[in-house]
Amino acid sequence: MFILINLKAYPCDPLEIANAARDVANDSGVRIAVSPQAADIARVSDTGVETWAQHVSANNYGSYTGSTLAEAVANAGATGTLINHSERRLTLADIDTAVNAASRVDLDTCVCANNPAQIGAVTALSPDSVAVEPPALIGGDASVATADPDIVSNAVESTNSIDKTVDVYCGAGISAGDDVIAARDLGASGILLASGVAKADNPRKALEDLVVPI
Numbered sequence: 001m002f003i004l005i006n007l008k009a010y011p012c013d014p015l016e017i018a019n020a021a022r023d024v025a026n027d028s029g030v031r032i033a034v035s036p037q038a039a040d041i042a043r044v045s046d047t048g049v050e051t052w053a054q055h056v057s058a059n060n061y062g063s064y065t066g067s068t069l070a071e072a073v074a075n076a077g078a079t080g081t082l083i084n085h086s087e088r089r090l091t092l093a094d095i096d097t098a099v100n101a102a103s104r105v106d107l108d109t110c111v112c113a114n115n116p117a118q119i120g121a122v123t124a125l126s127p128d129s130v131a132v133e134p135p136a137l138i139g140g141d142a143s144v145a146t147a148d149p150d151i152v153s154n155a156v157e158s159t160n161s162i163d164k165t166v167d168v169y170c171g172a173g174i175s176a177g178d179d180v181i182a183a184r185d186l187g188a189s190g191i192l193l194a195s196g197v198a199k200a201d202n203p204r205k206a207l208e209d210l211v212v213p214i
């Protein structure tokens with residue numbers, strides 16, 4: 001299972017979490033990546049942890065003030081990027097362009113969507129992975145894998161019916177190793193997780209506990 005820790009805009013210490021994630025990944029053999037604010041990508045990447053951007057813009061070089069170029073995050077050390085996170089929605093056309101922008105510089109792409117129908121639509125754009133996240137469960141205590149298992153298994157079915165090479169992740173409310181196992185049993189090959197680590201009093205312990213059953 002792949003575990004992607006999205007730090008969102010939480011007031012956490014990105015280096016503390018990056019160092020902990022690197023150590024826990026090395027000790028456990030579980031693939032763990034950290035997705036910090038764009039301005040923190042370089043120093044997070046310097047810790048040695050796998051580093052992802054939270055977003056890339058749907059444009060190339062040019063007069064695009066305020067954009068986050070795929071080239072810029074790749075040059076800063078990111079090796080992957082989220083696209084269309086529930087808190088950073090894009091049009092389908094911009095998702096397509098952003099996936100192509102990320103692919104230009106060999107970033108792994110994970111396109112998020114709210115439900116299995118949207119998952120099918122974004123799978124057709126050929127990202128490396130998709131992630132289903134019901135917005136109502138994001139940031140809560142109930143794991144998507146137990147509170148809404150059908151949305152995960154239907155997303156897996158939707159993706160597999162279009163392109164079996166696209167990995168399916170899920171996220172929202174995941175905080176324990178058992179949640180990760182439940183997601184895997186539904187067919188997911190990775191999870192997106194934010195508050196369970198970024199808002200934890202002890203992020204290292206939260207990560208250590210998370211990987212125990214994996």
Ligand SMILES: O=C[C@H](O)COP(=O)(O)O
Pocket residue numbers: 006085133137138139140171172173174192193194195196
């Ligand atoms: O990107 C992460 C997801 O939105 C899940 O967030 P959460 O773990 O706080 O529910």
